[in-house]
Amino acid sequence: MKSDANPMCKAHAAPRCTAKSKRTGERCKGPAVKGWNVCRFHGARGGHGPGKANPAYKHGMRTRKWQEMRKAINDLVRMEKEIEELISEYADKPA
Numbered sequence: 001m002k003s004d005a006n007p008m009c010k011a012h013a014a015p016r017c018t019a020k021s022k023r024t025g026e027r028c029k030g031p032a033v034k035g036w037n038v039c040r041f042h043g044a045r046g047g048h049g050p051g052k053a054n055p056a057y058k059h060g061m062r063t064r065k066w067q068e069m070r071k072a073i074n075d076l077v078r079m080e081k082e083i084e085e086l087i088s089e090y091a092d093k094p095a
């Protein structure tokens with residue numbers, strides 16, 4: 001009879017890493033880190049934080065906030081051009 005208090009039972013039941021080997025094509029057999037699809041060897045919890053916490057951060061012009069703002073501005077400019085085209089078409093029609 002197996003005991004539920006044995007931590008190894010939980011480790012074997014953990015979801016497995018989804019990373020594949022380039023050489024063999026086989027999946028990694030390691031347990032995935034909680035909240036991730038891969039194990040710690042294949043990148044879970046790796047890398048730097050977003051924004052100013054990242055060492056590659058220079059000026060912030062490529063942050064999500066700026067990208068969303070540029071997209072909104074581009075949408076407004078696109079709508080303005082469409083309105084100007086409609087106005088010019090209407091003005092060119094004879095009365």
